[in-house]
Amino acid sequence: MEKLNLELYMKNCYTLKENERLRKKAKLLNEENQALLSELNQKFSNPTYSKPKNSAISITDHLNLSFDSNPSSSYYNNGEP
Template sequence: MDENDINATKNLPYCNSQPTCEAAQPMCYKERNKAMERLNSKLYVENCYIMKENERLRKKAELLNQENQQLLFQLKQRLSKTKNPNGSNNDNDICSSSSASGKS
């Protein structure tokens, strides 16, 4: 919602007629009601767009998380295969195996 929308809510029509002018008051109410309905419709559409975008981003985040978990699993497998008999890691083997396979 931008500043124009906020100002639109502040500038909704009010009835300026005297209390004795009963015929003008329903018209002021109708104008104000129409303005509120227009603003409500606009906010509803904006909210639908935000929810749709949120769902799209949630699915993307889920896929990235799955990919991250797979990469972590592969890294752990490589680390376990390159351990020396005394239990320490050999970093040179990891670098050479990743560059030899063309993957980083």
């Protein structure tokens, strides 16, 4: 019984470390995505950029809709699953 408990404890420790590693990676990816989105916003808000006449939705709106449709996106917005 003690051996089983020890094995489960070790597996749990590994899972917790892996979870923390993945959280850090997700945070970095989110920061990178935010920086890229900011670049896009600046590019498309530039007065020299000519928006296509038939475009009813901006690139930012399109990207926001794409991210909002992802059910796991709430994790990236507030840092919790």
